[in-house]
Amino acid sequence: MYVVISESEQDTVKLGEKVAKQLKKGDVVALSGDLGTGKTAFVKGLAQGFGIDEYITSPTFTLVQSYKGPGFNLHHFDVYRISDEEELFEIGFEEYLYEGDICVIEWADLIQNLIPPRSVWINFERLEDGENKRRITVKGLGTK
Numbered sequence: 001m002y003v004v005i006s007e008s009e010q011d012t013v014k015l016g017e018k019v020a021k022q023l024k025k026g027d028v029v030a031l032s033g034d035l036g037t038g039k040t041a042f043v044k045g046l047a048q049g050f051g052i053d054e055y056i057t058s059p060t061f062t063l064v065q066s067y068k069g070p071g072f073n074l075h076h077f078d079v080y081r082i083s084d085e086e087e088l089f090e091i092g093f094e095e096y097l098y099e100g101d102i103c104v105i106e107w108a109d110l111i112q113n114l115i116p117p118r119s120v121w122i123n124f125e126r127l128e129d130g131e132n133k134r135r136i137t138v139k140g141l142g143t144k
Contacts, residue, residue, distance in 0.1 A: 002141075005127070006134040012038040015136060016045020022141050023120070025072045026100050030108030030115050033124030038134050039106045042122065043076055046104060050074060058106065063091060073101040080107040085114060 006012045019042075023029070029046070031039045040058040047056050050069045059065040059078045067074045075096050082088060088111065096103055097116060108115055120140040127133040 013045035016042040017049035020049025028119040032109040037124035
């Protein structure tokens with residue numbers, strides 16, 4: 001486990017780029033934290049770190065957005081608006097998790113029981129001593 005203090009959106013993007021270099025095909029990254037704490041900025045950094053130059057947005061209303069990476073796809077989920085886990089099964093959520101691509105799931109704490117046990121968990125917290133400061137806690141990298 002390690003903790004990073006991000007002082008800007010760009011810091012969060014850079015952290016995503018660094019984490020991307022530590023991931024491998026088949027990894028699942030579970031993101032948690034309040035609205036506006038940097039989860040999507042982090043995913044932008046992951047995509048940049050993988051060499052994906054598509055525009056990254058949160059798939060809040062589409063549930064999942066997939067991007068073509070070098071030898072794998074990056075599947076970006078946002079499960080904030082799901083009302084029932086059955087919605088995830090309807091889109092083949094489990095197949096995404098186990099097809100050898102990289103999956104990133106925003107609001108993963110809402111579906112904890114569906115997240116594989118060896119996933120990387122990253123939590124984003126807004127710090128009170130600065131509008132843009134975040135405490136980002138990374139668990140599970142290098143321990144798999």
